[in-house]
Amino acid sequence: MKPxxxxxxxxxxxxxxxxxxxxxxxxxxxxxxxxxxxxxxxxVSPERLVDINGLSDLATISETGGSLRIGALVRHAxxxxxxxxxxHLPVVAETxxxxxxxxxxxxxxxxGSLVHADPSAEWPLLVRLLDGVLELLGPDGQRAVAPEDFxxxxxxxxxxxxxxxxxxxxxxxxxxxxxxxDEVSLRAGDFAMVACGANVMLDDGRIASARLAFxxxxxxxxxxxAVEAALVGQTPDAIAGIxxxxxxxxxxxxxxxxxxxxxxRLAPVLARRVLERAAGRAGGRT
Amino acid sequence: MIDITLTVNGEEMTGRAESxxxxxxxxxxxxxxTGTHVGCEHGVCGACTIRLxxxxxxxxxxxxxxxxxxxxxxxxxxxxxRKMHSIQEAFRRHHALQCGFxxxxxxxxxxxxxxxxxxxxxxEIREALSGNLCRCTGYEHIVRAVRDLVNERDGxxx
Ligand SMILES: Cc1cc2nc3c(=O)[nH]c(=O)nc-3n(C[C@H](O)[C@H](O)[C@H](O)COP(=O)(O)OP(=O)(O)OC[C@H]3O[C@@H](n4cnc5c(N)ncnc54)[C@H](O)[C@@H]3O)c2cc1C
Ligand code: FES
Ligand code: FES
Numbered sequence: 123m124k125p126x127x128x129x130x131x132x133x134x135x136x137x138x139x140x141x142x143x144x145x146x147x148x149x150x151x152x153x154x155x156x157x158x159x160x161x162x163x164x165x166v167s168p169e170r171l172v173d174i175n176g177l178s179d180l181a182t183i184s185e186t187g188g189s190l191r192i193g194a195l196v197r198h199a200x201x202x203x204x205x206x207x208x209x210h211l212p213v214v215a216e217t218x219x220x221x222x223x224x225x226x227x228x229x230x231x232x233x234g235s236l237v238h239a240d241p242s243a244e245w246p247l248l249v250r251l252l253d254g255v256l257e258l259l260g261p262d263g264q265r266a267v268a269p270e271d272f273x274x275x276x277x278x279x280x281x282x283x284x285x286x287x288x289x290x291x292x293x294x295x296x297x298x299x300x301x302x303x304d305e306v307s308l309r310a311g312d313f314a315m316v317a318c319g320a321n322v323m324l325d326d327g328r329i330a331s332a333r334l335a336f337x338x339x340x341x342x343x344x345x346x347x348a349v350e351a352a353l354v355g356q357t358p359d360a361i362a363g364i365x366x367x368x369x370x371x372x373x374x375x376x377x378x379x380x381x382x383x384x385x386x387r388l389a390p391v392l393a394r395r396v397l398e399r400a401a402g403r404a405g406g407r408t
Numbered sequence: 409m410i411d412i413t414l415t416v417n418g419e420e421m422t423g424r425a426e427s428x429x430x431x432x433x434x435x436x437x438x439x440x441x442t443g444t445h446v447g448c449e450h451g452v453c454g455a456c457t458i459r460l461x462x463x464x465x466x467x468x469x470x471x472x473x474x475x476x477x478x479x480x481x482x483x484x485x486x487x488x489x490r491k492m493h494s495i496q497e498a499f500r501r502h503h504a505l506q507c508g509f510x511x512x513x514x515x516x517x518x519x520x521x522x523x524x525x526x527x528x529x530x531x532e533i534r535e536a537l538s539g540n541l542c543r544c545t546g547y548e549h550i551v552r553a554v555r556d557l558v559n560e561r562d563g564x565x566x
Pocket of ligand 2: 445446447448449450451452453454455456457466467468469
């Protein structure tokens, strides 16, 4: 239960951090809330740790041209009480309440969550739901990646070994858009068995557009495009019927907490709950 | 080996550690502060919870090297047997501990959530404490102790 030896580096700039990653077996240390348990179990034993906690430029949230930019080092607790996010994307605070426990939310970062890419984690689902863009910086410069290309498999992403995730851009939605998130987990703060987020725009009491995404039902966060299309033009009372079979054809993983059948059963329950709540929050004309 | 200078419970301290040494082991074995307990070493049990620069953190998920320049509060910084902190006193009053293994972590968590959370209902208290495991008490008495502290804080008669 103790990590193997490693070299510890604490770069003072992003460029130093990227230079420090030019090594066969280096890893970034952010909040350490996923990496350090794995090191303690010796599931991973990197030879070099590059501690980015000193890079305070990465720990800010700002508004830039129609988007909110969340730095990779923003902690879950910081996102939960940020006033800009509260104004434009209140679903973030609603979601953060489900991420782990107080002490872990104080340390864990959005960047670490996205790169760790647990299929049940909340941030990957949110970034998929909200059409976020991930900003990666490497020795050859910067690139922007969409979540559908970033998340490849459980714990596997498109990030190269010498790249740093610097932040995420989330477009500011229409103020009339209703958003909601919910999940089912064994205990408060445990990883979700199934997690679900939705956005709804109403027009004249009917659904003008909808978004539905799941975590925990596949290898990566899933967007349910067929359900989204079927919802358009319907009134919110049609939601329950439309989502009833939404887990059909999905092949979720089984673990000691939830069987495949149970996860499939949770999907329409959560989809209905979250879509109805999002519709109730949508500010369109009724 | 890395030299580390930090402030612990208001006092400047120094120690040496290998880069792989966990902060929990550093506090216990190098600085001799054994109040911080080590249960699971993977972030689940909460026994090792300390305050790091004002907010709670798992000391088993931090490396000692990360404590350079940090301000740490451990359970020793809350109070002493002769002069207990009001949180410790509430735990004593409500029998909120049996073996006491989990207690330092609970005390540190409670110290933070009393500052940051409304804790209006017992369900909220239980949720805020969900990151600390206790194998003895069944939590009921811990919740009662926290309820008492919240009432005291909010000026509400029990
Ligand atoms: C008991 C417990 C319960 C938890 N419950 C939940 C939960 O319910 N939901 C949830 O989502 N998470 C949960 N977590 C995980 C937690 O949210 C982590 O904080 C998160 O997954 C990883 O973030 P981190 O900053 O701690 O990353 P670290 O652990 O520091 O790093 C994780 C990985 O990401 C890499 N990395 C980190 N930052 C960057 C970057 N900027 N660029 C490139 N690579 C980077 C690291 O090299 C490492 O491979 C839990 C953790 C614990 C211990
Ligand atoms: S010992 Fe740190 S959380 Fe269990
Ligand atoms: S009092 Fe024994 S584990 Fe909590």
